[in-house]
Amino acid sequence: MSSGLGPPTAAVRPREDRATADRVALSAATARGARSRTEEVRAWLAERRRAHVFEVTRIPFAELRQWRFEEGTGNLVHRSGRFFTVEGMHVVESDGPYGDGPYQEWQQPVVRQPEVGILGILAKEFDGVLHFLMQAKMEPGNPNLLQLSPTVQATRSNYTRAHRGTDVKLIDHFFRPDPDRVLVDVLQSEQGSWFYRKSNRNMIVETVDDVPELDDFRWLTLGQIAELLHEDDLVNMNARTVLSCVQYPDTSPGALLSDAQLLSWFTGERSRHDIRVERVPLASVRGWKQGVEAIEHEDGRYFKVVAVSVRAGNREVVDWDQPLLEPVGLGVSAFLVREIEGVPHVLVHARAEGGFLDTVELAPTVQCTPGNHAHLTPEHRPPFLDTVLDARPERIRYEAVHSEEGGRFLNARSRYLLVDADDVPLAPPPGYTWATPGQLRALTRHGHYLNVEARTLLACMNATAARPRGGQ
Amino acid sequence: MSSGLGPPTAAVRPREDRATADRVALSAATARGARSRTEEVRAWLAERRRAHVFEVTRIPFAELRQWRFEEGTGNLVHRSGRFFTVEGMHVVESDGPYGDGPYQEWQQPVVRQPEVGILGILAKEFDGVLHFLMQAKMEPGNPNLLQLSPTVQATRSNYTRAHRGTDVKLIDHFFRPDPDRVLVDVLQSEQGSWFYRKSNRNMIVETVDDVPELDDFRWLTLGQIAELLHEDDLVNMNARTVLSCVQYPDTSPGALLSDAQLLSWFTGERSRHDIRVERVPLASVRGWKQGVEAIEHEDGRYFKVVAVSVRAGNREVVDWDQPLLEPVGLGVSAFLVREIEGVPHVLVHARAEGGFLDTVELAPTVQCTPGNHAHLTPEHRPPFLDTVLDARPERIRYEAVHSEEGGRFLNARSRYLLVDADDVPLAPPPGYTWATPGQLRALTRHGHYLNVEARTLLACMNATAARPRGGQ
Numbered sequence: 001m002s003s004g005l006g007p008p009t010a011a012v013r014p015r016e017d018r019a020t021a022d023r024v025a026l027s028a029a030t031a032r033g034a035r036s037r038t039e040e041v042r043a044w045l046a047e048r049r050r051a052h053v054f055e056v057t058r059i060p061f062a063e064l065r066q067w068r069f070e071e072g073t074g075n076l077v078h079r080s081g082r083f084f085t086v087e088g089m090h091v092v093e094s095d096g097p098y099g100d101g102p103y104q105e106w107q108q109p110v111v112r113q114p115e116v117g118i119l120g121i122l123a124k125e126f127d128g129v130l131h132f133l134m135q136a137k138m139e140p141g142n143p144n145l146l147q148l149s150p151t152v153q154a155t156r157s158n159y160t161r162a163h164r165g166t167d168v169k170l171i172d173h174f175f176r177p178d179p180d181r182v183l184v185d186v187l188q189s190e191q192g193s194w195f196y197r198k199s200n201r202n203m204i205v206e207t208v209d210d211v212p213e214l215d216d217f218r219w220l221t222l223g224q225i226a227e228l229l230h231e232d233d234l235v236n237m238n239a240r241t242v243l244s245c246v247q248y249p250d251t252s253p254g255a256l257l258s259d260a261q262l263l264s265w266f267t268g269e270r271s272r273h274d275i276r277v278e279r280v281p282l283a284s285v286r287g288w289k290q291g292v293e294a295i296e297h298e299d300g301r302y303f304k305v306v307a308v309s310v311r312a313g314n315r316e317v318v319d320w321d322q323p324l325l326e327p328v329g330l331g332v333s334a335f336l337v338r339e340i341e342g343v344p345h346v347l348v349h350a351r352a353e354g355g356f357l358d359t360v361e362l363a364p365t366v367q368c369t370p371g372n373h374a375h376l377t378p379e380h381r382p383p384f385l386d387t388v389l390d391a392r393p394e395r396i397r398y399e400a401v402h403s404e405e406g407g408r409f410l411n412a413r414s415r416y417l418l419v420d421a422d423d424v425p426l427a428p429p430p431g432y433t434w435a436t437p438g439q440l441r442a443l444t445r446h447g448h449y450l451n452v453e454a455r456t457l458l459a460c461m462n463a464t465a466a467r468p469r470g471g472q
Numbered sequence: 473m474s475s476g477l478g479p480p481t482a483a484v485r486p487r488e489d490r491a492t493a494d495r496v497a498l499s500a501a502t503a504r505g506a507r508s509r510t511e512e513v514r515a516w517l518a519e520r521r522r523a524h525v526f527e528v529t530r531i532p533f534a535e536l537r538q539w540r541f542e543e544g545t546g547n548l549v550h551r552s553g554r555f556f557t558v559e560g561m562h563v564v565e566s567d568g569p570y571g572d573g574p575y576q577e578w579q580q581p582v583v584r585q586p587e588v589g590i591l592g593i594l595a596k597e598f599d600g601v602l603h604f605l606m607q608a609k610m611e612p613g614n615p616n617l618l619q620l621s622p623t624v625q626a627t628r629s630n631y632t633r634a635h636r637g638t639d640v641k642l643i644d645h646f647f648r649p650d651p652d653r654v655l656v657d658v659l660q661s662e663q664g665s666w667f668y669r670k671s672n673r674n675m676i677v678e679t680v681d682d683v684p685e686l687d688d689f690r691w692l693t694l695g696q697i698a699e700l701l702h703e704d705d706l707v708n709m710n711a712r713t714v715l716s717c718v719q720y721p722d723t724s725p726g727a728l729l730s731d732a733q734l735l736s737w738f739t740g741e742r743s744r745h746d747i748r749v750e751r752v753p754l755a756s757v758r759g760w761k762q763g764v765e766a767i768e769h770e771d772g773r774y775f776k777v778v779a780v781s782v783r784a785g786n787r788e789v790v791d792w793d794q795p796l797l798e799p800v801g802l803g804v805s806a807f808l809v810r811e812i813e814g815v816p817h818v819l820v821h822a823r824a825e826g827g828f829l830d831t832v833e834l835a836p837t838v839q840c841t842p843g844n845h846a847h848l849t850p851e852h853r854p855p856f857l858d859t860v861l862d863a864r865p866e867r868i869r870y871e872a873v874h875s876e877e878g879g880r881f882l883n884a885r886s887r888y889l890l891v892d893a894d895d896v897p898l899a900p901p902p903g904y905t906w907a908t909p910g911q912l913r914a915l916t917r918h919g920h921y922l923n924v925e926a927r928t929l930l931a932c933m934n935a936t937a938a939r940p941r942g943g944q
Contacts, residue, residue, distance in 0.1 A: 011728075011813070012724075012725060012726040012727060012728060012812055012813045012814075012815050013726050013727070013728075013729075013730055014725075014726045014730065015722075015726055015727055015730055015731045015910070015911065016730065016731060016732075017730050017732060020732075114748065115746065116742075116743045118743075156746075176740075177736075179729065179733045179736060179737070180733075182732070182733065182736045185732075185735065185736035185739045185740070186735065186739055187739055187742055187743065201739060201743050247732075250487075252484075253484060253486075254484040254485050254486045254487055255484060255485070255487055256483075256484060256485075257485075257651065258485055258486065258487055258488065258489050259487045259488060260488075260489060260492075260654070260657075260719075260917070261651045261652075261654065263657065263658065263917060263918075264649075264651060264654045264657035265651070267657045267658055267659055267673060268648075268657070270588075270659055271588045271590075271659065271673050274587065274628075276586065340484055341483070341484045342484075343484050357829060357830060358829060438487070439487065445732070445735060446735075446918055
């Protein structure tokens with residue numbers, strides 16, 4: 001068919017690749033995978049949990065062998081200088097010029113890890129349908145230790161080390177991927193309340209190579225993963241954020257705001273927040289106290305910094321110790337959902353977090369740990385929190401408890417909800433606006449628009465669309 | 473026609489607004505404005521230059537009355553604590569893991585102004601064609617003092633002050649704009665080699681109100697502004713960056729890389745650069761020396777920090793003094809241009825600058841001050857610099873000298889060029905890739921993709937498309 005005249009190395013192609021969106025939709029619609037049955041995933045995870053030694057023990061800071069409080073600053077650092085540090089952060093927020101954001105100032109401990117890691121999922125077609133290689137991975141902070149993870153999770157230190165672990169073959173797929181095989185590739189932020197300006201490279205790369213079938217890995221369709229996203233503590237945070245960046249086709253006829261209007265609203269939110277953040281020594285952080293086993297807030301709110309000792313492996317067992325951040329209670333992250341002329345919209349919040357690279361990112365309507373606000377009168381509690389907590393069961397479109405990153409956070413769990421709220425006004429309060437899931441998906445092509453909690457909810461929305469509630 | 477059943481406050485609209493792109497194209501194609509003739513703009517600018525008192529005098533630092541070197545740090549600060557500061561910056565760049573970026577470490581003075589200003593152009597239809605309200609504005613650092621500027625240039629301090637100047641009415645258009653009237657609204661970076669993480673809100677807002685015709689303002693079409701962009705030192709940097717964000721329709725059939733591939737390449741470039749930047753006291757900056765009238769590099773390279781005294785006004789004359797950064801030579805910013813299957817592409821460079829918010833932004837193929845590299849052997853000079861400097865006249869698609877921001881920089885001028893280079897390979901060296909002007913325009917809907925020099929060239933490309941060379 002080809003005339004053979006065009007140079008083989010140069011070809012102008014359409015700027016948008018429609019075929020990939022169709023392949024994504026097909027995988028999402030495929031509930032029976034070619035390689036594994038969904039019902040067997042739980043049993044496989046339990047089996048892998050038994051196959052590994054994995055013991056996590058809380059220890060006092062004094063028993064940390066590989067970590068120490070740095071002289072002078074009191075920062076918690078690894079003896080090698082690698083991995084991450086626990087430092088202090090001083091945040092001053094004075095929101096103007098509209099005057100609707102109060103002045104706030106606080107200090108807190110924060111995890112600093114100024115290197116970009118890779119969260120990569122390998123994809124491959126079986127029977128003409130895209131499958132994704134998910135790993136059964138242990139992490140010390142997970143309440144159930146082992147969860148479904150991306151194919152690889154690698155810090156820069158990991159993947160540049162001469163001595164490489166079991167990821168050696170799989171990480172190579174993400175190192176210099178063939179541009180024609182990249183489905184997702186974007187830097188996304190992590191928790192801005194716990195991390196100082198952390199971002200990771202979220203990737204999905206397709207392969208046509210044979211991939212060895214290892215015990216800790218399973219190929220699953222997006223439809224299968226959607227089912228699993230309805231279970232508690234099963235799909236880990238790193239998998240959820242990568243999945244949130246998948247470009248499902250947008251079938252809705254439009255949105256309340258055009259894309260240009262949504263971006264303009266966001267620009268206004270970024271501009272009206274004035275947030276100055278300084279790193280400070282951990283030892284000097286005001287409002288927090290250091291004990292034998294924990295650094296905690298004076299009123300017992302937010303989180304603690306604790307230490308654990310870990311013993312892990314299957315054939316070869318390794319020991320290490322490390323600090324973890326342990327939130328004080330179960331969090332709530334929820335989008336209110338409203339159909340506008342038949343098109344579902346969610347109420348997004350332009351939320352400031354001290355650790356964000358740039359002022360605000362789009363967050364769930366409600367994102368908090370209710371216990372931190374229990375002492376406040378209703379009018380001082382976070383907007384819409386009571387709407388979410390008091391929602392009748394028939395208004396709850398989606399609900400599951402998910403864990404945050406188990407390599408840095410201990411028992412950090414949140415209820416993720418999608419709650420019908422057709423009675424919430426079309427003109428929401430300042431700092432909130434309505435956007436469609438399709439608009440949010442388009443924003444995940446770029447970094448620093450959606451925060452990690454909003455991305456988890458977006459992954460859940462994709463899953464809810466793929467498998468409507470009660471439709472198992 | 474309407475059934476009258478829909479709620480009047482809610483309407484789902486298409487996510488993309490095609491009508492605006494058509495109106496932009498019409499304005500670009502309109503060489504004769506409804507309000508002013510293009511040929512008269514130069515005379516009007518000269519007349520405004522005469523109408524104002526504007527005297528700029530270099531002074532030694534000791535004669536600064538409103539600024540002082542802060543005790544302890546030596547930072548240059550305003551006595552009120554407002555406006556901006558001149559501080560130090562320590563940059564460490566260690567690019568891996570691909571190993572093609574060398575380790576670099578340096579210190580330098582830098583301007584810090586951690587507030588978001590507004591650069592706003594007001595738009596209005598006359599005879600069915602969009603016109604843009606441009607101001608004849610004096611700035612102390614401009615070589616010719618007065619240039620064509622946005623309708624308003626306001627720092628946050630300016631527009632939140634109780635006491636407001638002549639901009640009072642015009643700035644209100646940009647304060648809480650009607651979402652249906654916003655044509656451009658995005659936060660964009662400024663010079664990362666001279667500013668520490670500076671960004672401004674670039675806006676174009678349409679009005680249907682009557683706007684008083686003031687002596688310092690003229691309504692011009694995009695076609696008229698395109699002609700003026702071919703003149704030296706006429707359209708100021710702030711006008712150029714706002715104009716670069718105008719969403720002209722993309723008429724080309726595609727690109728060498730799809731948008732997803734271009735974004736993936738960019739993510740890879742951001743990931744492979746590891747840049748740590750610390751603010752340091754100006755007094756401690758290594759490699760720079762402080763004299764009576766200038767802080768300068770020990771080898772006389774890059775720029776100087778100097779001080780000026782300004783006397784300005786027309787009816788009411790005000791005096792002030794301030795520091796300015798003065799580059800040591802004429803800069804060069806150039807895109808190499810190559811047609812691929814008939815579609816023009818430019819060679820963009822993922823360039824690290826110490827003052828960027830996030831590692832790299834897309835920059836011109838060549839962006840440097842040649843004098844800073846004159847002492848180096850050819851193989852150590854910036855890639856493609858000689859291609860640009862040696863280009864025969866017939867290969868030069870566009871050339872003009874433009875000034876950088878005259879409120880902070882003194883005589884900061886660069887030759888901006890578009891140079892035909894059909895012999896440059898389709899597979900360029902690491903850190904470079906081919907992209908179409910349409911792709912770059914789409915990226916200016918978001919911040920921190922294109923640096924300010926690339927945005928000036930994008931505005932020039934839009935102008936070249938609107939008025940082909942020699943077509944006056």
